Amino acid sequence: MSTTGRDLSPQLHAEQATLGSCLLDPRQLALLGKWLEPRHFYRPAHVAFFALLLDHQAAGQRATTEDARRDWALEVIGVARRTIPGFAASYGHTLVAACPSSANAAAYGRMVLETAVRRSLEEHAHRLLAAAESGSVQDTLELTCTLHAVIERLAAAWGPIETRSRHPLPQAAPSCDGRAAQAARDHERMLLSTLIGAAGQVGPVASWLTEADFVDDGHRVVFQAMAALDHRGEPVDELTVLWEVQRRGALAEGTIGVAQVRDLLDPVPGDPAYWAEQVLHCSLLRASATSAGIVRVMALDASVGAGRLLGASLRALEPADRLRERHRAATGTSGPTRSGRLILGTRRQDAATRSSTSADRPNHPAAEPARPRR
Numbered sequence: 001m002s003t004t005g006r007d008l009s010p011q012l013h014a015e016q017a018t019l020g021s022c023l024l025d026p027r028q029l030a031l032l033g034k035w036l037e038p039r040h041f042y043r044p045a046h047v048a049f050f051a052l053l054l055d056h057q058a059a060g061q062r063a064t065t066e067d068a069r070r071d072w073a074l075e076v077i078g079v080a081r082r083t084i085p086g087f088a089a090s091y092g093h094t095l096v097a098a099c100p101s102s103a104n105a106a107a108y109g110r111m112v113l114e115t116a117v118r119r120s121l122e123e124h125a126h127r128l129l130a131a132a133e134s135g136s137v138q139d140t141l142e143l144t145c146t147l148h149a150v151i152e153r154l155a156a157a158w159g160p161i162e163t164r165s166r167h168p169l170p171q172a173a174p175s176c177d178g179r180a181a182q183a184a185r186d187h188e189r190m191l192l193s194t195l196i197g198a199a200g201q202v203g204p205v206a207s208w209l210t211e212a213d214f215v216d217d218g219h220r221v222v223f224q225a226m227a228a229l230d231h232r233g234e235p236v237d238e239l240t241v242l243w244e245v246q247r248r249g250a251l252a253e254g255t256i257g258v259a260q261v262r263d264l265l266d267p268v269p270g271d272p273a274y275w276a277e278q279v280l281h282c283s284l285l286r287a288s289a290t291s292a293g294i295v296r297v298m299a300l301d302a303s304v305g306a307g308r309l310l311g312a313s314l315r316a317l318e319p320a321d322r323l324r325e326r327h328r329a330a331t332g333t334s335g336p337t338r339s340g341r342l343i344l345g346t347r348r349q350d351a352a353t354r355s356s357t358s359a360d361r362p363n364h365p366a367a368e369p370a371r372p373r374r
Contacts, residue, residue, distance in 0.1 A: 014111035020099030023073040026060025028105035034349040035157045036109045040116035048084045114306040122299035125292045132289035140288045159352025162311035172293030184282040188219040191275035197267035199236040205276045208330040213283035218256030238265040284323040291320040
């Protein structure tokens with residue numbers, strides 16, 4: 001373990017300064033312990049040491065003189081040396097030396113928490129992205145809910161977040177590789193070919209499947225034509241659909257050709273609802289992968305503050321959330337759910353409460369949690 005903070009990143013130096021401030025002034029634990037948790041630290045030794053400090057908080061509060069606080073710090077360092085692997089007594093003094101001012105403990109703690117926010121969001125977004133790219137719908141649904149839960153928990157610790165930001169979301173890498181795109185096109189083709197032979201199911205399918213779920217532009221316009229005819233109460237067959245596609249300008253624009261439309265509308269036996277669900281699954285996976293990619297890109301950008309990152313992550317997940325709701329309606333299953341509010345119940349004091357002196361400052365009331373846009 002390094003003995004100086006000169007070779008550390010700002011994030012790890014912030015961890016040292018936070019722990020050092022608590023050793024210098026154990027009263028800071030009363031403030032930090034309300035929103036900073038051991039798991040917010042990155043180094044395992046720091047995780048264990050902050051937990052140890054919290055365990056000894058009461059004794060530290062009773063240390064009112066400078067000598068008593070020094071004795072308390074030495075006692076805690078001694079316990080850490082005996083119970084935390086790799087923790088040397090000299091490292092306790094390194095933590096103290098890394099703290100510019102114990103009065104700034106809240107600021108250092110917020111740095112630790114902000115790093116934890118980015119680290120946790122990147123980790124969970126990476127898992128969601130991997131599940132979506134693997135094609136596992138159930139894992140994707142569950143990990144999307146898990147990511148929401150992580151955002152809620154981190155927002156409870158951080159405080160007010162920016163749910164309405166003027167900053168545009170970054171672009172993520174394409175979420176549909178060649179094989180996935182071809183599988184999606186095959187499902188779309190089967191849906192259209194079975195649906196033309198069971199025109200009575202166009203309305204029910206169109207009630208939860210939209211043209212945005214199609215990856216192929218030609219398939220999308222044919223589905224739009226079928227849905228429009230059904231909505232107007234007009235017959236849906238090979239000729240009426242072709243005429244509607246032409247009316248919409250798709251033939252003139254070259255989006256799709258006459259031969260392609262006729263090929264798609266060659267009736268095939270099958271259950272349109274099944275193929276519509278497969279199309280929806282592909283759309284859900286694409287939307288989830290895109291949302292996860294955006295969250296991951298932002299989490300890896302150290303210039304994005306925690307409040308902005310948490311709010312932007314909720315915005316990035318909105319398309320995937322809408323797909324989840326339509327999937328639930330289509331399949332008739334409850335599926336994984338998340339709370340309708342960002343935080344349920346009364347929130348504890350969060351990191352937005354600042355203190356420039358000690359934990360003796362009276363608590364500020366917690367801010368009303370922001371609501372995510374649906």
